Amino acid sequence: MTRSRRQLLRQLGLGAGAAALAPLLLQACRPGRGPAAGGGGNTLVMSSFPLYIDGDAPGAPGSISRFRRETGIDLRYLEDINDARQFFARIRPQLAAGRPLRQDLVVLTSWMAQRLIALGWVDPLPLEQVPNQRNLSPSLREMPWDPKGRFTLPWQSGIAGIAYNIKATGRELSRVDDLFDPAFRGRVSALLEMRDTMGLLMLADGQDVSRPTWQAAQGAFQRLEKARRDGQIRRFTGNDYQNDLVTGNLVACIGWSGDVAQLAIDQPDLRFVVPDSGGMLWADLMLMPRGASHRREAAEWLNWVYEPREAARIAAAVQYISPVEGVRAILAADPATAALAASPLMFPDAAERRRLHVFGPLDEQEEARWEERFASITEA
Amino acid sequence: MTRLARALLLLGSLLAMALLYAPLLVTVLFSFNAPRGRFNLVWQHATLANWRHPLQDAALTQAFLTSVGLALAASLLAVLLGGLMALALTRWRLRGQRWVALLLALPLTNPEIVLASALLNLFVGIDLPRGPLTLVLSHSLFCLSYAALTLKARLAGFDPTLEMAAQDLGAPPLQAFRRVTLPLLAPGLLAATLLSFSLCFDDYVISSFTAGDTITLPLYLAGAFLREISPQIQVLSTLVLLVSAALLLLATPRPARPPHDRAGA
Amino acid sequence: MPASPKPERRPPWPWLLLAPGLLWLLLLYLLPLLGLVPLSLSEPLSRFGLETVFRGRVATYGEVLGAYGPVLLRSLRTAALATALGLLLAYPLALWIRFRGRRWQPLLIGLVVLPSLSSYLVRAIAWSSLLGDNGPVLAIIHGLGLGGMLEGLGVLRGGRLLNTSTAVILGLTNSLLPFLVLPLVVSLQRIDPRLLEAAADLHANPLACFRRVVWPLSRPGLSAGLLLSLIPAAGDVVNPRFLGGPNERMIANTIENLLLVQLQAPRAAALTLVLMGLTSMVVLLQLRRGGLEELPLP
Numbered sequence: 001m002t003r004s005r006r007q008l009l010r011q012l013g014l015g016a017g018a019a020a021l022a023p024l025l026l027q028a029c030r031p032g033r034g035p036a037a038g039g040g041g042n043t044l045v046m047s048s049f050p051l052y053i054d055g056d057a058p059g060a061p062g063s064i065s066r067f068r069r070e071t072g073i074d075l076r077y078l079e080d081i082n083d084a085r086q087f088f089a090r091i092r093p094q095l096a097a098g099r100p101l102r103q104d105l106v107v108l109t110s111w112m113a114q115r116l117i118a119l120g121w122v123d124p125l126p127l128e129q130v131p132n133q134r135n136l137s138p139s140l141r142e143m144p145w146d147p148k149g150r151f152t153l154p155w156q157s158g159i160a161g162i163a164y165n166i167k168a169t170g171r172e173l174s175r176v177d178d179l180f181d182p183a184f185r186g187r188v189s190a191l192l193e194m195r196d197t198m199g200l201l202m203l204a205d206g207q208d209v210s211r212p213t214w215q216a217a218q219g220a221f222q223r224l225e226k227a228r229r230d231g232q233i234r235r236f237t238g239n240d241y242q243n244d245l246v247t248g249n250l251v252a253c254i255g256w257s258g259d260v261a262q263l264a265i266d267q268p269d270l271r272f273v274v275p276d277s278g279g280m281l282w283a284d285l286m287l288m289p290r291g292a293s294h295r296r297e298a299a300e301w302l303n304w305v306y307e308p309r310e311a312a313r314i315a316a317a318v319q320y321i322s323p324v325e326g327v328r329a330i331l332a333a334d335p336a337t338a339a340l341a342a343s344p345l346m347f348p349d350a351a352e353r354r355r356l357h358v359f360g361p362l363d364e365q366e367e368a369r370w371e372e373r374f375a376s377i378t379e380a
Numbered sequence: 381m382t383r384l385a386r387a388l389l390l391l392g393s394l395l396a397m398a399l400l401y402a403p404l405l406v407t408v409l410f411s412f413n414a415p416r417g418r419f420n421l422v423w424q425h426a427t428l429a430n431w432r433h434p435l436q437d438a439a440l441t442q443a444f445l446t447s448v449g450l451a452l453a454a455s456l457l458a459v460l461l462g463g464l465m466a467l468a469l470t471r472w473r474l475r476g477q478r479w480v481a482l483l484l485a486l487p488l489t490n491p492e493i494v495l496a497s498a499l500l501n502l503f504v505g506i507d508l509p510r511g512p513l514t515l516v517l518s519h520s521l522f523c524l525s526y527a528a529l530t531l532k533a534r535l536a537g538f539d540p541t542l543e544m545a546a547q548d549l550g551a552p553p554l555q556a557f558r559r560v561t562l563p564l565l566a567p568g569l570l571a572a573t574l575l576s577f578s579l580c581f582d583d584y585v586i587s588s589f590t591a592g593d594t595i596t597l598p599l600y601l602a603g604a605f606l607r608e609i610s611p612q613i614q615v616l617s618t619l620v621l622l623v624s625a626a627l628l629l630l631a632t633p634r635p636a637r638p639p640h641d642r643a644g645a
Numbered sequence: 646m647p648a649s650p651k652p653e654r655r656p657p658w659p660w661l662l663l664a665p666g667l668l669w670l671l672l673l674y675l676l677p678l679l680g681l682v683p684l685s686l687s688e689p690l691s692r693f694g695l696e697t698v699f700r701g702r703v704a705t706y707g708e709v710l711g712a713y714g715p716v717l718l719r720s721l722r723t724a725a726l727a728t729a730l731g732l733l734l735a736y737p738l739a740l741w742i743r744f745r746g747r748r749w750q751p752l753l754i755g756l757v758v759l760p761s762l763s764s765y766l767v768r769a770i771a772w773s774s775l776l777g778d779n780g781p782v783l784a785i786i787h788g789l790g791l792g793g794m795l796e797g798l799g800v801l802r803g804g805r806l807l808n809t810s811t812a813v814i815l816g817l818t819n820s821l822l823p824f825l826v827l828p829l830v831v832s833l834q835r836i837d838p839r840l841l842e843a844a845a846d847l848h849a850n851p852l853a854c855f856r857r858v859v860w861p862l863s864r865p866g867l868s869a870g871l872l873l874s875l876i877p878a879a880g881d882v883v884n885p886r887f888l889g890g891p892n893e894r895m896i897a898n899t900i901e902n903l904l905l906v907q908l909q910a911p912r913a914a915a916l917t918l919v920l921m922g923l924t925s926m927v928v929l930l931q932l933r934r935g936g937l938e939e940l941p942l943p
């Protein structure tokens with residue numbers, strides 16, 4: 001009888017403890033104060049793609065830590081955007097209902113940013129408090145997604161092209177056709193990012209991607225579908241082509257310039273090439289969701305990352321095309337990063353730029369049609 | 381049984397266990413791997429460094445703690461609600477009892493995606509932002525059925541005369557319940573809680589629909605392929621495995637000793 | 646326990662105890678599920694807004710079945726294959742535990758349960774390593790020279806294991822095994838060993854013993870196991886996503902894509918209801934044969 005009483009007491013004790021802990025844990029797990037509740041200054045919540053900023057290294061704090069230390073602003077940098085469309089689905093209900101998000105700044109690809117702006121779900125950036133915006137590269141001004149440049153500031157730019165393992169392929173690759181080489185059957189992948197995959201294929205088809213039409217895309221759609229059905233394409237990927245390149249499951253794929261440059265540090269056999277028929281140039285932009293409350297702090301961040309010295313640090317880490325003028329000179333001056341300054345993938349000159357194309361706009365109807373067709377290839 | 385039959389049986393059993401334990405052994409092995417680059421998927425060489433810094437992946441640790449807290453809340457809720465239902469169903473013969481039992485069993489008959497889809501639709505419809513609250517609600521729902529049915533089975537096998545005896549000895553019904561039934565139910569309650577906890581802790585599908593910005597461990601792991609598979613993932617999993625094994629061992633009845641060995645309670 | 650309850654003065658306690666749980670089930674399960682029906686018959690008002698307008702549009706079902714019928718069939722087929730493979734492995738293990746396990750049965754049962762307590766996603770990561778192109782399993786297969794034969798059998802595809810249906814089935818079977826083994830063990834435990842003695846006395850060889858005594862008496866466990874395996878397998882998301890390729894996508898991936906990427910809630914709802922209908926049919930068929938008693942709850 002004593003034993004069961006002790007047991008019971010222990011159970012009750014555990015239970016009470018757990019019951020008391022649970023709400024505390026819940027509190028701790030709650031993802032930060034909502035902007036409506038807070039409004040308290042000196043915080044900034046920002047969401048971006050993973051591995052898109054220089055992290056902390058031993059002895060060398062990254063941009064986030066340094067920003068926090070030097071401005072005193074509590075920056076919550078969330079790397080929780082894995083897929084732009086899934087992120088959109090997540091934020092849609094709140095923005096559609098007119099409620100603010102937790103985030104003050106979000107990094108999204110230009111076509112997604114354009115959609116949000118068109119829907120009116122974006123607040124203008126506090127650019128009057130961002131003197132460094134004058135450092136924005138001229139090639140990124142007056143872009144179709146934001147002609148007056150009121151709502152967006154580019155984060156990084158990049159190139160979608162062919163990534164491959166030269167040891168596995170046994171030769172250099174240079175054409176989109178190489179992805180369809182039967183020798184690589186089942187060891188090739190394409191991106192789920194429709195505009196990058198379709199863009200490259202359409203360019204190889206000789207089509208104009210700056211004014212994409214449904215008709216012009218059919219050849220590319222069919223080629224892609226056949227490749228998928230025949231088993232030429234192993235998978236359609238987001239960022240995860242990287243782990244397959246590293247483990248050797250993929251021999252060649254459509255990938256992004258900065259990713260491959262970062263991977264090549266550990267595995268020099270990995271190469272990135274802009275296809276002969278042309279590569280796709282894209283931009284990821286910072287924007288402010290409607291109702292964001294920490295405008296002053298956001299301005300400080302924008303100003304910080306557009307300071308050429310800071311931008312150079314970020315660029316050296318992620319190896320994408322920096323939107324900030326003056327980064328190249330800073331990288332060239334430092335012997336540790338001088339090689340990056342010469343990289344055509346980070347600083348394409350005029351000739352290189354002619355080989356890079358930006359995917360043109362699709363209106364809502366068109367986009368829905370394209371996406372459904374694309375999904376029928378990548379999903380079913 | 382002939383030798384051939386016995387051999388075939390053994391072979392089949394070993395294959396089954398091999399299939400069951402292959403991924404676990406790989407996980408434990410890779411917890412000792414020093415990966416090249418960001419993805420701990422290819423064996424390089426052995427190291428103890430990961431075990432010396434198990435919390436190095438801060439986001440992983442955060443996701444783990446989030447999962448623990450949410451699973452705890454959801455499973456306690458499920459066991460409470462389920463326990464009450466189990467009590468009601470086994471102690472009294474009610475009209476419509478079979479309908480209630482059917483309703484309880486229904487969630488178990490659908491794949492999780494069905495519940496996830498329906499719950500997302502509900503939360504969007506009533507404009508409830510997705511986060512820890514919706515997670516706990518969703519998890520407690522599907523654990524409710526498991527908890528209730530587990531406890532119902534336990535209660536069904538419970539000898540009612542013990543409680544009646546306590547009442548005969550003068551204990552009021554509530555006290556008799558508290559001092560006799562509840563302690564004897566404790567192992568069942570523990571089992572139901574553990575079952576619910578592990579279901580909630582490891583849930584992926586329903587969480588991916590109802591979590592909003594909250595990152596639970598399974599959601600973090602799903603994103604790991606896209607970002608970084610740190611060896612701390614394997615270290616953490618090995619630790620969790622060891623803890624689960626220990627709990628399981630505690631919950632397992634000892635192999636029965638022959639009667640004349642019993643030295644006396 | 647009162648033997649004959651008096652109908653006029655029944656205490657309200659039972660229903661009070663049931664109420665919270667019932668409310669939960671009603672509000673969080675029944676209502677949302679029923680809410681899918683009008684949603685599936687609606688149309689979205691705008692592409693990115695949340696509002697839908699009810700139009701009684703039955704054509705959505707036709708469109709969804711037309712576009713995703715093959716995926717549905719593929720899901721059922723994969724689930725069936727995984728369950729069949731699972732049974733092939735589960736029966737020997739269950740028989741061994743029951744008849745050769747003796748004192749160690751509880752421990753062995755614990756060993757069978759333990760893997761299911763590990764993270765589903767960590768197991769997917771591990772399978773990714775194991776079945777990769779440069780992984781150990783392929784190395785062993787090629788080392789033993791079995792590559793050609795397995796390719797012919799369709800197990801390997803182009804010399805690969807990962808991102809094929811084999812990988813998906815292996816991952817599924819791995820998850821299903823405990824749910825097949827446990828109900829079998831439970832119902833095997835209910836077989837009176839004297840029946841087997843009697844069979845042996847009547848000169849039955851092991852195969853006949855199995856066929857005529859063990860198999861029929863273990864059927865309830867088999868039914869329960871099938872129920873606990875086929876349905877989760879058909880609705881699985883993780884294995885097709887991480888271990889399969891675009892040709893291995895299953896119905897749950899499609900529903901996820903429709904809801905979270907293509908933002909087509911009515912179509913997703915229609916597909917969800919179709920899936921639910923199919924799995925409910927399976928359940929009803931099983932329930933006709935036997936009840937829910939064999940569910941292997943701890």
